[in-house]
Amino acid sequence: VTGRLAHARSVRKTPPNVRFAFLIYDGFTALDLIGPYEVFSGWPDAELHYVAKSHDPVRTDRGLRVLPTDTTKSLEEADLVLVPGAGNPLKPLEDEELLRWARAVAEHATWMTSVCTGAGIYAAAGLLNGRRATTHWAVREHLASMGVDVSTDRVVIDRPFASAAGVSAGIDLALSLTAEVHGEELARQLQLAIEYDPEPPFDSGSPETASDELKMATLQILARNAAEA
Amino acid sequence: VTGRLAHARSVRKTPPNVRFAFLIYDGFTALDLIGPYEVFSGWPDAELHYVAKSHDPVRTDRGLRVLPTDTTKSLEEADLVLVPGAGNPLKPLEDEELLRWARAVAEHATWMTSVCTGAGIYAAAGLLNGRRATTHWAVREHLASMGVDVSTDRVVIDRPFASAAGVSAGIDLALSLTAEVHGEELARQLQLAIEYDPEPPFDSGSPETASDELKMATLQILARNAAEA
Numbered sequence: 001v002t003g004r005l006a007h008a009r010s011v012r013k014t015p016p017n018v019r020f021a022f023l024i025y026d027g028f029t030a031l032d033l034i035g036p037y038e039v040f041s042g043w044p045d046a047e048l049h050y051v052a053k054s055h056d057p058v059r060t061d062r063g064l065r066v067l068p069t070d071t072t073k074s075l076e077e078a079d080l081v082l083v084p085g086a087g088n089p090l091k092p093l094e095d096e097e098l099l100r101w102a103r104a105v106a107e108h109a110t111w112m113t114s115v116c117t118g119a120g121i122y123a124a125a126g127l128l129n130g131r132r133a134t135t136h137w138a139v140r141e142h143l144a145s146m147g148v149d150v151s152t153d154r155v156v157i158d159r160p161f162a163s164a165a166g167v168s169a170g171i172d173l174a175l176s177l178t179a180e181v182h183g184e185e186l187a188r189q190l191q192l193a194i195e196y197d198p199e200p201p202f203d204s205g206s207p208e209t210a211s212d213e214l215k216m217a218t219l220q221i222l223a224r225n226a227a228e229a
Numbered sequence: 230v231t232g233r234l235a236h237a238r239s240v241r242k243t244p245p246n247v248r249f250a251f252l253i254y255d256g257f258t259a260l261d262l263i264g265p266y267e268v269f270s271g272w273p274d275a276e277l278h279y280v281a282k283s284h285d286p287v288r289t290d291r292g293l294r295v296l297p298t299d300t301t302k303s304l305e306e307a308d309l310v311l312v313p314g315a316g317n318p319l320k321p322l323e324d325e326e327l328l329r330w331a332r333a334v335a336e337h338a339t340w341m342t343s344v345c346t347g348a349g350i351y352a353a354a355g356l357l358n359g360r361r362a363t364t365h366w367a368v369r370e371h372l373a374s375m376g377v378d379v380s381t382d383r384v385v386i387d388r389p390f391a392s393a394a395g396v397s398a399g400i401d402l403a404l405s406l407t408a409e410v411h412g413e414e415l416a417r418q419l420q421l422a423i424e425y426d427p428e429p430p431f432d433s434g435s436p437e438t439a440s441d442e443l444k445m446a447t448l449q450i451l452a453r454n455a456a457e458a
Contacts (some may be wrong), residue, residue: 031423034263035264042450048292067296154428191430192436198401204420206421206424
C-alpha cells in the first residue's frame with residue numbers, strides 16, 4: 001500500500017481526504033461509473049473528482065450529459081482511480097490523452113480500478129502487461145490479445161489494479177474493495193444502505209449460463225450500440 | 230395499457246418513439262436513475278428525456294452535476310416516467326413543482342415508475358392512495374403513513390405504478406418491466422448486455438437478513454447522508 005491512502009491510514013488523528021478520480025469521456029457507460037460511485041462515496045473522507053479532457057459536458061453512450069470537476073491536465077494524482085467502459089469500447093483506446101493520464105495517475109495511486117471495457121484503457125496504456133484482470137465477456141479475447149491475463153471472474157484484484165466484469169459488476173467490485181480497505185463492517189453497511197440484495201429476474205446474466213442463441217442476439221445489440229455510440 | 234406506448238404496440242409498422250421522462254432534482258440519488266436507465270435505454274425506439282425544474286445543472290446527493298434536456302414546464306407527457314429517490318428523502322416532498330409535474334405526467338403515462346424513496350414523491354402528489362408500492366426499507370413506515378399499501382417486495386407492479394425498493398433495486402425493476410412490455414427475450418438480452426449476474430459479497434443487503442446492529446449502524450450513515458445532502 002503506497003501513496004496518499006497509506007498516509008491516510010497511518011495518520012489516524014487527522015486523516016487527509018481520500019481522493020477518488022473518476023475518469024469520464026465521451027461515450028462512457030454511465031452505470032460502470034455510478035454503481036461503484038454509490039458505494040465509494042460512502043467511504044469516510046471521500047473526496048470525489050470527475051476528470052475529463054476539458055471542462056465541457058461529457059456525454060454518456062446514451063447521450064446523458066455530466067459535468068467534470070477537473071481535467072486530465074489539472075488532476076494527475078489520486079488515491080483511487082476508476083475508469084469506466086464504453087458503448088464503443090475501441091474508441092477510447094485510441095485517445096492518447098486518456099492513455100497518458102492513466103499512466104500519470106498510476107504512478108501514485110493506491111488503487112487503479114476499472115469496470116467493464118475500461119480495463120482496455122489500462123491495457124492500451126501499457127499498464128496491464130502480464131497482469132490479471134477481468135472485463136465485459138464480449139471483449140475478453142480482445143483484452144487477452146493486448147497481453148493481459150484475462151480472468152472470467154466477476155471481480156479481480158491484482159494490486160494496485162482491481163477490475164470488474166461487465167457494467168453491473170462495478171457494484172460488486174466497490175463492495176469488495178470497501179471490505180479490503182475498510183473492513184467487512186463498513187462494506188456490509190454500505191451494501192445495506194443501497195439495499196443490494198439483488199433479484200435478477202433471469203439466470204442468464206452471465207455468458208457461462210446463457211444459451212448460444214441468447215449470446216448471439218446480445219452481441220448484435222452490443223454491436224448496434226457501438227455503432228450508435 | 231393506455232397512451233403512447235399502447236399506440237406504439239398497436240401500430241407495429243411505423244412505431245413512434247417511446248418517450249422516457251427521467252425526473253432529476255437537486256439531491257437525487259444517481260444509481261436510482263442510472264440502474265434503470267441502463268436497461269430502459271435498450272428498448273427499441275427509446276427516446277430519453279431528463280426533466281428538471283430548469284435547464285440549470287442538477288446536483289446528485291453526492292455532488293455530481295448532470296444536465297437536463299427538458300423542464301417540468303416543457304415536457305408534461307411521456308410513456309414511461311421514472312422518479313428517483315434522494316439522500317434527504319423528505320426534501321423533494323415539499324417541492325410543489327415536482328408534485329405538480331408528477332400529477333400532470335400521470336394523466337397520460339403508461340408507466341409511472343419509482344425507485345427507492347422516489348415513491349414518496351408520488352404519494353405526496355396524492356397519486357398512491359390505497360395503491361401498493363415498495364420503497365427503501367428505512368422509510369417504509371413513513372410511506373405507509375401517507376396512505377400507501379407498502380410492500381416489502383423488491384419490485385411491485387400496481388399499474389400504472391411500478392416501484393422498486395432501495396437504490397440498487399431499480400435494475401431489477403427495469404428488467405421486470407422489460408419482460409412485461411417487450412417479453413422475456415429482450416429482458417434476457419439486456420440483462421446479459423449489462424452482465425447482471427450479481428455476486429454481492431455479503432448476505433445482508435436486505436433488512437430481512439441484516440442484524441439489528443447492522444441496521445442501526447446503516448441508519449446512522451443514512452441520517453448523516455440526509456443531513457449532508
